[in-house]
Structure formats: structure tokens, C-alpha cells
Amino acid sequence: MGFSVTTLVFAVIGIVASLCTRICFNRGPSSNLFHLTLVLTATICCWMMWAIVYLAQMKPLIVPILSEGE
């Protein structure tokens, strides 16, 4: 799974989640917008965190050096 594929997965999850909130908690346009904002913010935050950690490990400058004991 590369970077773009997982990003796509995040996007799909975000869309599905916003549709779910739309269907399950449909309480008028302004509430829906609020829910959408929450879901999108959460998705973006989670994606950012994942992307940062993934990118950092893509081209390693430091490699794991096992401890003497192991």
C-alpha cells in the first residue's frame, strides 16, 4: 500500500463517514454542515498524522540498530 492508495482510503472513509452522519443525524442544513465540518476536520487530522509518520519512514536516514542484549 503506497502513499496515494492509503490517502485514497482515508478520503473514502471521510466521505462515507460524512454520508453516514448525513443519513443518521439529519437535523436541518446548519446542523448537517456542522457535522460535516467535524467529520472532515477529524479525517484531515487523522490523515495528516498518518501521512507525516509514513513520509518520515519512506526514505530512512537513520536505520534501526539493535541493542546489544538482543
Add this chain to the structure above:
Amino acid sequence: MGEVARRGCCPPMDLFRSEPMQLVQLIIPIESAHRTVSYLGDLGLLQFKDLNADKSPFQRTYATQIKRCGEMARRLRFFKEQMLKAGVSPKYSTTPVDVNIDDLEVKLTEIESELVEMNANGEKLQRSYNELVEYKLVLQKAGEFFRSAQSRAIEQQREFESRHLGDDSMETPLLQDQELVGDSSKQVKLGFLAGLVPREKSMVFERILFRATRGNVFLRQATVEDPVTDPVSGEKTEKNVFVIFYAGEKAKAKILKICEAFGANRYPFAEELGKQAQMITEVSGRLLELKTTIDAGLHHRDHLLNTIGAQFEQWDVLVRKEKSIHHTLNMLSLDVTKKCLVAEGWSPIFANKQIQDALQRAALDSNSQVNAIFQVLHTRELPPTFFRTNKFTSSFQGIIDSYGVAKYQEANPTVYTVVTFPFLFAVMFGDWGHGICLLLAALYFIIREKKLSSQKLDDITEMTFGGRYVILLMALFSIYTGFIYNEFFSVPFALFAPSAYDCRDLSCRDATTVGLIKVRDTYPFGVDPVWHGTRSELPFLNSLKMKMSILLGVAQMNLGIVMSYCNAIFFRNRVNVWFQFIPQMIFLNSLFGYLALLIIVKWCTGSQADLYHILIYMFLSPTDELGENQLFVGQKNLQLVLLLLAFISVPWMLLPKPFILKKQHEARHGAESYTPLESTDESLQAESNHESHGHEEFEFSEVFVHQLIHTIEFVLGAVSNTASYLRLWALSLAHSELSSVFYEKVLLMAWGYNNVIILIVGLIVFIFATVGVLLVMETLSAFLHALRLHWVEFQNKFYEGDGYKFHPFSFSLLDDEE
């Protein structure tokens, strides 16, 4: 994130702006005023303005009613005290009582006088009962003295007589006879007192008596085994029975005084044995009688208190409602004709219909001929801030409100805080084991929500319970970031794929010296499990978490500046868009946005470039060649452009805005003198409000200094706030190190001994350390740091927070106030 915010500005989004409010005026006929206010209190959507602020509480129209309500509340408090003493608890019944407040007042007065009388009688009876008990004790104990003394005296007499008869010779001194004669003559005058004295005072009592009478006193004491109820104080005390023999009236007076000073109760005591026995029987009989009387009285009182308890809650609610209604009525001003009350207050626009309905119902129910008049006033006063929150969003709104209540219709950070607050918390608290523990705690509170919300909780539980949904989201995000950090109580799991690293060759000889090599694709989700426990773990995680903190910080600060754009657009403040939002955006992103870009480029290309070096020399010698630190082509030119932009944006922020404001002010002032008169109604109100506004002088120097401070704050803040986000790194590092120390040094060490007892002890220590340090202390510290990041680093970009909260007159809020 930016798009979301900008779209939020166009259609109204829940919670993003506070509810539009209006100042309304109600003209209520006086006969329906009480009912109207009561219905509005049920509705709870109108904040009354105090129109009699200049009057003292005693000068107001309904002062007497409030006094009556206060008196009733005092009676109810008295009943509650009495019930508490008697151990009767008020019952919570939901059936509403249909009782008039006037009837209730009469009833309360009756019950109070009845109760007071009962108490007084009961007290009197109890007192005499206690006195009798003491008396009986004195009779018994002192009787013993006398009996023993008498028997001894008889013995002595006999002995003396026998001696007297035996050696009735010349040797017997003549004086002895005289002495005896003298003695017997004195004996007649010997008096005595009997009573009870508290045991701890008895020694001092004796000493003082001895000194006061110069030793001419004889005191006998006997301890009473069981503590005796003192009739005066009503407390149980340990006492001694005493009998004092004295000679002379003078000594008696002294002794009486001393007895009084020591709180020693005296009781009459007959010398003859027959009389004593008679008195004892008499006292016993009276004791029995009194006992039954007291019991009957207590029973009656309990019955009364029980009947009070059954209705106490309803009465209490009724009285409190009545009091608050009169308080509100006092805020209204009386019309000149004295037939109407005029009310002014803030209400959200959506409540118009409900308020009008309530007014109509009140007029109908109180058979008033005239309906109350409802009209909207125009004002320039800043309305209160009102967010319609639910049980989920209210705690998040509370986090924002404790920093400062939003200005009216200002962009509300809560919309993002609901997610970003728990998220930033979780960045510092990433461990899915701990996350699950936290989740269980949050779920416990949520499942027992109904039960707990009706109970009275102690402070800490109350706070945790109030923030249960915050904790829930914090836990969920912690579980997520725990998977990203790959930590379950600091133990990594290869859940998503095998580790990307492997030995260089089959022998694996250089794994501990040179290290492993990446052989597979990057670990797909989170930190590769192989890092755990390696020697290069810390350098790797430090670099990763530090860069992550900066990236997240830059993103959140950008979101903050975008929010300021939303505000500028909403309030149609073009100056702020052009001379605040744009230069701020340019400044932040040309320095720290560029840093974020460099970080990402470095990761993507795997370059060895030193980012510190690049950023420092971007300022020190921007024209120098980058050499090996070059990450991409044209980097030097880009840096020059960015540096130039950053330098331009500072005066851009500072200079134009004060001049434009000055110009705007002059234009408005100049134009104002020529504006045509508006309709009279409007101009009258405008004038009164204008006085404060129009005379506001435009101090250019003040505005300029203000802008200067803002600019300096932003420029310095851009640096210090970015650095402040590094706390994300520090806290998450501390968390993971602590949890791995507890795991390795406690649990694994205990496991190594192969001993069940040591293992159990180790497990207990591990659990306590995990709960106490990681789940409680670390949660608190991560919470506080997330709070700071939101209050300071995020909100100082856009949030003014100088509004005031909407406090509607509502009966449902009455409980919270007390």
C-alpha cells in the same frame, strides 16, 4: 481545512456564530404581569434588562413580596434543618401541587409555629427529665454516703464509748470532754449540699472549695459510671456526685457561688433515710411519666415532619419560582399610568414566536382584556452571546468560554475545537492501551449518564462527568494515535504488515553495529515496530515527533488565520482582510510554511540537508550558495523571494491600517453632519446610544500604538508559537518513555524472577503506576497543554472573546444558582 472554514461563512453553520439576538420590549398589563413572567420563565429564552438599576432593592415595586418569599424560604430552611436533625429525608415526588402562594404562606406559618411550640415543649420536658435523672443519681449516691457514714459513726461511737468506759481514769484529759461537748453543739449548725459536677472540673472544684473556705469544708465525691445528659446544655457529660458539708451561712454563700461558677447542679436532699426512699420512688414515678410524654411528643413531631417532607420539594420549588418572578418583576419599569409594566430584554430571534405564544397564553389565562405588546427595539448595544449547545457540544463550548465568551456573532473556535482539542491531546497521549482504559472510563460515565446527572457528585467526579464526551473523543483519538505510534502499554505490534527492515545478510552480524536495512515497502500504518528498543529509536522518534509538531502547529495556526478572514468577511471589514489577514498569512507561511515545505521535501527525497542550517542562513546570508543543503532547484531564489515577502509584510501589517482607520473616521464624521434626519422614532433611540459612540474621540497615536503592539505580537508570536507546538513532541516523548519504563523495569523484571508472588507484586505496582501516573497525571498534563495550545496559539490569531453570556430568565436554571 481552509475550504471548510470558508464554506462555513456562507450558509449558517450550527455553533459557528452565536444566535442572532434582538432587543425586545414588552408592555404587559399589570394584572397579567405575574403570569406572563412565570410563563416566560418556563420558556427560558428572554434575558430581562434591569430598568430600575438606579433604585435600591427596597425602593422597588415588589420589595414586600420578595421579603415575604424570603421569609418563606427561611421557614423552609428551618423545616429542612429540623428534618435533617430528625433524620427525615424529603421525598422526591413528581406530582405537581396546585397550591396558591398565599395559601402556602399561611400553611407554612402555621406549621412553623406548631413546630416551634413542639420543640419548645419538648425541650422543656427533656430538661426536666434530665434534671430528674440527675436528681435520682444524687439521691442514690449521696444516700450511700450517708448510710456508710452513719454506720461508721456508730462504730466510732461504740469504740469511743468502750474506750471511755475502759480507761475512765485521772489520766484522761479534761479538755476532751469539753471538746466533745463543743463538737456536738457545732454539729447542729453543720449544713450540707448535694449535687453533680462535671468530672473534668471536679479536681479544680475541690481545690477552689478548699481554698475559699480555708479548709473548713468536707467534700465527698462519687463517680457516675455512665455519662449524664446535662439539663442546661443538653450534652452528654461525665459527672461526679458530690456532697459538701460546711459550717456557717457565710461558707454556704461562698459554696453556692462556686457551684454556680462550675456549672454544678445542686439538688435538695433530705437527711432522713425514710424521706430519701420516699423521694426516690417519687422521682422514679415522675421519670416514667415524663418519658411517655416525651415519646408521645416525639412521635407527633416525626409525623408532622414526615408530612412536611412529602411536600417539601414542591414547596421549595414554588417559593423559589415565586421569588425569582418577583425579582424579575422588579426589573421592569412601571408605566406612567401605573396600569402597565414595561420590560426590555434580549432574546434570540428564533424565539419570537414562542415568546408571543407565551404572552398570549398568559393574557388568556389571567382573563386580561388587553394582550401584552411585543415589539423589537433597534439598538447599537452589543447583544449577549448565545450558543445553542447540546450535551455533547456544551463541554467543548465550556472549554472555549472559560478563556473568554465570544464577542457577539464572532467565529466560534468550538467548531474545530471539538476535533482538534482531543486530537492534539491524543498526539501527546498516543497509546492505544491507555486509550482503551480512558475509553472505558468515558463509557462508564456515558452509560450511567441518566443516573449520575440526577445525583449530587463531589467536585472531581462532577468535573469528569461534565467532560465525559470530551474524554470520549480524547480516548478515541488516543487509540488512533496509539496505533500510529504503535504502542500498546508501550509494546509494539506488527499488526498491519511485517516490518520493513531486515538484516543485511543471513548472519545478522552487523545488526547491532551498522543496523538493519530497509528491504520491504514502508510500514503501511504508523511507526515500524522494529524501532522499539533499538539504539536508534530515540533519535528517530525525536526527529519524527519534532517535525510532526511543527507541521501540525503550522496547519493549526493557518486555520486560525483563516478564521480571522471569516470574521473580517462576516463583519464586512475589508481593512482587516487586506491589511491583517493577507500579510499575516504571507508572513507565517513564508517562514514557517516554508519550513514545513522543507520538512516534507526532505522526507520525500531522503536528502541529508540540514534544515536548521538552511533556515538560519536564510536570514544571515540569504545570497550565499546552499551547497549540499540544497533540496530542490531554485531554492535560493525562492528563499530570497520569501524573505522579501516576510520583510514587506511587517510594515504592511503595521502602517496602512491606522491611516485608513483615521480616514474612515474623518469621512464618517464629516458625512454625519449632513445626513438627512431619519424617522423620529429611530433617531431618538439612535441619539441615546450615539452619545457614547459619537463622542468617542479618534486618538491616532493610540490606534497606532495598538497596531504596533499587534504587529510585534504577531511577528514574535509566529516564532514563539511555532516553538510552543514543540510541547507536542516533549509530552508524547515523556509519555512513551514513562510507559516503557513501567513496562520494562516493573513488569518484565518481575516476570524474570519466575516467582508467582513477585509477579503479582510487580503486576500490582505496574497497574498502580499506569493508572496513577499515566492515566491520571499524564491525562491532566496533556489536557492542560492541549488547552494552552488552543487558547493561546490557535485563538490569538482571531478570537477576541470579549462578549458576555446570554443569561435568560429560566426556572430550569434556578437550581444551578444555589
